[in-house]
Amino acid sequence: MVGGISIRELPRKKYLLPGNPSCPGCPEALGLRYLGMALGDRVILVVPAGCSTVIEGLAPNYSMRFPIVNVPFASADAVASGVAAAKEVLGEDAVVVVWAGDGATADIGFATLSGAAERGDNIIHICVDNEAYMNTGIQRSSLTPYGAWTTTTWTGKKERKKDVPLIMLMHKVPYVATASVGYPMDFIEKLRRAVLIKGFKYIHLHAPCPTGWRFDPSLTVEVAKLAVETGMWILFEAVNGKVKISPPSLPYRDRSRRKPIRDYIKIQGRFRTLTDEELKKLESMVDDVWDTLTKFT
Amino acid sequence: MKLVVMHLTGNYAVAWAVKLSRVKVVSAYPITPQTTIVEKISEFVESGMMDAKIVRVESEHSALATVFGAASSGVRAFTATSSHGLMYMYEMVWWSAGARVPIVMAIVTRTIGAPWNIWSDHSDFMSQRDTGWLMMFAEHNQEVLDSVIQLFRISEDPRVYLPGMIALDAFILSHTTEPVDIPDQSLVDSFLPGRRQPYTFKSGDPITMGNLPSNPRDNMRMRWDVHKSLVAAKKVITEVDREWSKLTGRSYGGLIECYMCSDAKYFIIGAGAWVGDMREAVDMLRSEGYEVGLIKLRFVRPFPAEELAEVMRGGKGAIVFDRSVSAGSAGPLYLDTVAHLGALNVEVPVKNVIAGIAGVDVTYNDIASVVRSFIEEIESKGVVSNYVEWYFR
Amino acid sequence: MSEISHILPLSKPKEGISRTGTWRLKKPVIDHSKCVKCMMCWLHCPESTIDVVESSDKFVEVNYDFCKGCGVCANVCPVKAISMVPEG
Structure with missing residues (x-):
C-alpha cells in the first residue's frame, strides 16, 4: 500500500505496448504507463510534436492503446478544447488529455496552454518535463535548469528554469499539481483526483531523461527521486488555489533535511561544466523556488 | 414553405x-x-x-x-x-x-x-x-x-x-x-x-x-x-x-458559371465579387459589338480545367483577371488556366491582368477598357504583347 | 452511393512493432528465491515488458523479446533480486 491506492489494485492492461521505439529507461514511457493505470479507457490523448510522437511507432500501427490525435507543435490545448467541446455537445464520456513536452507547454505552445486554462476548458494538460528539446536532439528550453549543458548551451544554460506550475496557479484554474516519474503512486492519485474536477487541470510531470541528461538508463527512477530529495523538484498539489506540499516532498520543507544538490548534479553528465560558484547560485535558486511556493501554502 | x-x-x-x-x-x-x-x-x-x-x-x-x-x-x-x-x-x-x-x-x-x-x-x-x-x-x-x-x-x-x-x-x-x-x-x-x-x-x-x-x-x-x-x-x-x-431555383453552374458565352469569341475569366463588375463590362462591350463572354470561376480547387477548355475551345482570346499575384511569376488563376488549356490543346491566346491588389478599386469601365485594348491587339497583330499586365487606374 | 475508401493517415495498436529485445546489452535475470512479490519492477518498467503472473511460481516474468535491458527494474528492486547479466 502506497498512499491511498494499492499497487495490486492497479489495472494491468497495457496502454504502452512492448516493442515501442522509446530510448531505454525513457521517463515518458513510464509516464504513459501511469496515465493508463490511472485513467484507462476514458482517455483521448492529444499529442503535439515531441518524443511521444516517435514513441507511438510507425504507421499503420502504433504502440499505445489510447486513441491519439497527433497535432502540430503549438496547437495541442486548442485541439483538446475542440475535442472536449465536441464530446460535451454529443454527451459522450471522455477524459481529454494533452500529453506535451516542455516545448509544447512552456515555449511554442504556451499561448495555447494559457488560452485553454483561462477559458477553463475541460481538459487535463500534462507537461512531461524532460528539461530540454529531446526529440530534436537535446536543445535548451525555458524549462532547462540553470547550468545544464545542452547542444545549444555548450557551457551550461545561463538562465533559470521558468516556473510553469506557479504560472498556471496564477491562472486560477481548479487544479494544479506537480508529479514525478519517480513517484508513480503520487502521480496516479493526482490524475484520479484531477479527473473528478470539471475545468482545466494542469499536472507538471518531472521526467529525467537518460539520453539528454547523460546518465545511465538504469537510473531514471533514482535521478527522479534525487530531484525530490534534494529539493530540486517539489511535489505539490493545489485544489482551487490552495497549495499543499505532497507527502514525498514534505520532509524537504526543512532545508536541513534535503540531500546536497551536489549529489543530484554529479550523477548526470549535463552539469559537468558547473563550477562551485555556479552550484551556489543554483542552490540559492532552489531556496527561492521553495520560498515562493510555500507562500501559497 | x-x-x-x-x-x-x-x-x-x-x-x-x-x-x-x-x-x-x-x-x-x-x-x-x-x-x-x-x-x-x-x-x-x-x-x-x-x-x-x-x-x-x-x-x-x-x-x-x-x-x-x-x-x-x-x-x-x-x-x-x-x-x-x-x-x-x-x-x-x-x-x-x-x-x-x-x-x-x-x-x-x-x-x-x-x-x-x-x-x-x-x-x-x-x-x-x-x-x-x-x-x-x-x-x-x-x-x-x-x-x-x-x-x-x-x-x-x-x-x-x-x-x-x-x-x-x-x-x-x-x-x-x-x-x-x-x-x-x-x-x-x-x-x-x-x-x-x-x-x-x-x-x-x-x-x-x-x-x-x-x-x-x-x-x-x-x-x-x-x-x-x-x-x-x-x-x-x-x-x-x-x-x-x-x-x-438558384443554380451557380457548379464549378464555373458562364455569362454570354455561347457565341463568344473572347472570354473574361475571374473570381470573386468583381465578377459582378465583369458582367456589367460584358453588357457594355456587347452593346458596342464585341463578342465577349464571362467565365466565373466559382471553384478554384478543384480547378475546373476541362470545364474551361470546353467553353473556350475555338475562342480567339481570353483575359484572366487576378486579384493576387505569385510575385516573380504571374497571377495564380492565370497560371492554372494557361497550364491546363495548353495541356488540353486549347490554343487560345491568354493575357493576365493583375488588378485590384491592396483594394485598389476596379470598375466595369476599367475592365471594359482593358478588354477592348486586348481585343484590338489580337485582331490587329494576332499576338499578346504584354501577357502579364499590372493594371493601375 | 457506395462507400469510398480513402487512404487515411490512421493506425491501429500493435504489440511488438519493433523487436526491441535485440537492443539489449545486458539482460535482467530474476532470482525468484529472493523475490518478495512487491511488484516494484512491474510498476517501474518503462517498457511494459515485465508481467505479473500470479498463478506462476515465478510471479514476475520478463518478456525478453522486447525488454531493452535498461536496468531500471534491477535498480528499483528493494531486495536486489534482479541482476543485469551481459548478453552473449
Missing part, C-alpha cells in the same frame, strides 16, 4: 448559413473584416436561436486547431478568418486537409501586410491553393449563404472528405447589405444530412491519426488520395448545385 427575404451583409449571410447548417462547434479569433461573422453567431447562440458551443480562443492558429479537434471528434464545426489570421493558421490548414477532416471555413479576403491594409484582394485566399482544401469564391451575398450550406454537404460527402473554404471579398460583400433569401430550416435539413466523416475519435476506441509512416510511399499515396478526392469532388459539386437548384 414560407419565403423569408432579409437584408444581409455577406458576413451575416455566412452566419445565417452556419446556423441553418446546424453547426455544433464554432471557434474563431476576431480580425477585420471577418469579425462580424462570429459576432452574429455569438448573438444567435446566446439568444438561444442556435444550439452550438462557441470556443473563444486566443489566436487563429488555435481557432482552426479547436475546430479541427471538434470536427475530428464527431461534430460539424466552423471557423472564419482573414488575411494575417489565415497566415497564422497556415500550419493547421495543411494538417486538417492531411487528416481528411470535413470542416468549413469562411475567408473574408483581405490584403496581407506589410504595410497594414484592410481592403480586399485575394492574396490571402489564393496562397492556400496547394493545401488540399476545397476552395470556392462567392460573387454576391445570396451565393455566400447558399455556398456555405453547399460546402458542408460537399466537404462531408464520402467521395470527398476534405475541408473547404469559401472566399468573400472584404467590405464589397462582407459589409455590404443585399437582399438574401433565407431558406426554410426544413429545406436545409433535407439537403444537408447528419454529420458524416471518415473516422471519429472516441474513448475506448484506440486509433491514432497522424503518426509517422513506416514508408514515405504510404505518405505519398495519402497526398495522392487528397488530390484524387479533390478531382472527384467535381462531380459532387455539380450534383449539389443541381439539387440546390431544384430546391431553391
